[in-house]
Amino acid sequence: RDMEWSALALMEAPEIVRETHLDFLRAGAQVITTNSYALVPFHIGQERFDAQAAEWARLSGRLAREAVEQSGTTAKVAASLPPLFGSYRPDLFDKQVSPALARPLISGLMPFSGIWLADTVSHLQAARFWRSSLPDDGKPFWGSFTVEDTMPHDVTGLRSGENSPAATDC
Numbered sequence: 399r400d401m402e403w404s405a406l407a408l409m410e411a412p413e414i415v416r417e418t419h420l421d422f423l424r425a426g427a428q429v430i431t432t433n434s435y436a437l438v439p440f441h442i443g444q445e446r447f448d449a450q451a452a453e454w455a456r457l458s459g460r461l462a463r464e465a466v467e468q469s470g471t472t473a474k475v476a477a478s479l480p481p482l483f484g485s486y487r488p489d490l491f492d493k494q495v496s497p498a499l500a501r502p503l504i505s506g507l508m509p510f511s512g513i514w515l516a517d518t519v520s521h522l523q524a525a526r527f528w529r530s531s532l533p534d535d536g537k538p539f540w541g542s543f544t545v546e547d548t549m550p551h552d553v554t555g556l557r558s559g560e561n562s563p564a565a566t567d568c
Contacts, residue, residue, distance in 0.1 A: 403436055405441055412461055420465045423473055428474065429474045429476050429513065430462050431517070432461075433478070434479075434503060437455055438480050438481070438484075440483055455505070459506060460510055475513070476511065476540065477507035479507075479514060480503075482499045493523070493527065500527075500528070500531045504532065511537060513540055514532050515542065516540070516541040519542065
């Protein structure tokens with residue numbers, strides 16, 4: 399089921415998610431990312447999001463934390479804060495709706511994260527939104543950005559058209 403893609407593993411086979419985290423840790427990963435990327439209405443639908451987003455976010459964080467504990471490593475858990483309105487679609491961002499979508503994800507991930515990760519951000523407004531929405535808990539804030547892949551190789555820019563070096567200001 400294409401739109402649900404990575405959320406399905408969390409929903410239907412959480413033990414495989416934990417085992418996958420363990421595989422990365424055994425391979426030497428020092429940071430693992432929660433499987434919360436597709437836990438947004440764009441991927442799982444508004445009804446399922448409203449009913450279970452916080453629960454699934456909590457599960458994704460718990461599985462990552464359990465994997466770190468089982469591995470005996472000091473790896474960190476990066477809480478994946480996904481594009482709220484679809485990957486690679488800066489044009490769909492809605493700053494009025496964003497807080498309601500962010501709340502259950504943040505609350506579910508908070509107990510397990512060592513790092514906040516704004517994941518696959520395609521525009522600066524989304525990165526700044528995530529940064530301003532997080533608690534002042536002392537955890538590092540990281541951003542991973544997606545660049546426009548139709549530009550010439552010597553030009554760097556986000557999918558929004560914004561200059562990618564500006565991302566360091568988020």
